[in-house]
Amino acid sequence: MRLAFITSNPGKVEEAQIYLSSFGVEVYQLRVEYPEIQADSLEEVAEYGVKWLAERIAGPFFLDDSGLFIPALKCFPGVYSAYVYKTLGVNGILKLMNGVGDRRAYFKSIIAYWDGDLHIFEGRVDGIITEEPKGSGGFGFDPIFRPSGFDRTFAEMTTGEKNRISHRGRALQGFATWLKENLK
Numbered sequence: 001m002r003l004a005f006i007t008s009n010p011g012k013v014e015e016a017q018i019y020l021s022s023f024g025v026e027v028y029q030l031r032v033e034y035p036e037i038q039a040d041s042l043e044e045v046a047e048y049g050v051k052w053l054a055e056r057i058a059g060p061f062f063l064d065d066s067g068l069f070i071p072a073l074k075c076f077p078g079v080y081s082a083y084v085y086k087t088l089g090v091n092g093i094l095k096l097m098n099g100v101g102d103r104r105a106y107f108k109s110i111i112a113y114w115d116g117d118l119h120i121f122e123g124r125v126d127g128i129i130t131e132e133p134k135g136s137g138g139f140g141f142d143p144i145f146r147p148s149g150f151d152r153t154f155a156e157m158t159t160g161e162k163n164r165i166s167h168r169g170r171a172l173q174g175f176a177t178w179l180k181e182n183l184k
């Protein structure tokens with residue numbers, strides 16, 4: 001089956017294509033701008049986006065809302081990750097972390113699938129913010145995020161390696177399992 005992934009982020013698309021192709025699902029990118037509301041949780045942002053899109057385009061489709069959460073910064077940038085990445089960037093986060101002892105961080109991803117009903121899948125990965133950027137793969141905050149139990153940042157991993165442990169990989173795992181069960 002072919003599924004539309006509504007996003008402007010080719011990095012997210014590559015991850016979903018690599019993950020879902022082994023389940024026989026072909027993912028293609030559909031660029032449709034939709035409102036990303038200011039809300040307290042990724043779930044609310046994703047749900048609003050899906051419902052807005054469902055009134056305008058034919059399903060099925062899915063989108064991903066994700067973010068980086070740093071407990072020492074009161075979980076900033078969190079739901080504001082896309083804006084913070086565009087404005088402060090990776091170096092801005094490193095500056096905010098200057099002198100901060102607790103470098104723990106986590107990524108969270110919400111995948112919202114619309115087939116006439118809304119289905120939500122989520123994933124999380126824990127790790128730390130590195131002292132400096134490393135690696136050239138991936139996108140966004142990948143060069144400064146090192147997942148727990150690994151000595152490389154996401155940007156130093158292949159997409160397949162990142163998918164096996166990442167927030168998005170875990171959300172995709174739930175999504176793929178659900179698709180297998182429900183699309184017989």
Ligand code: IMP
Pocket residue numbers: 009036064065066067068081082083085107138139140141142154166168
């Ligand atoms: P959104 O999901 O489009 O709102 O954007 C979330 C933002 O969080 C992106 O612009 C990235 O900066 C960041 N982000 C989300 N997932 C990842 C990831 O897997 N690696 C690195 N940064 C990410």
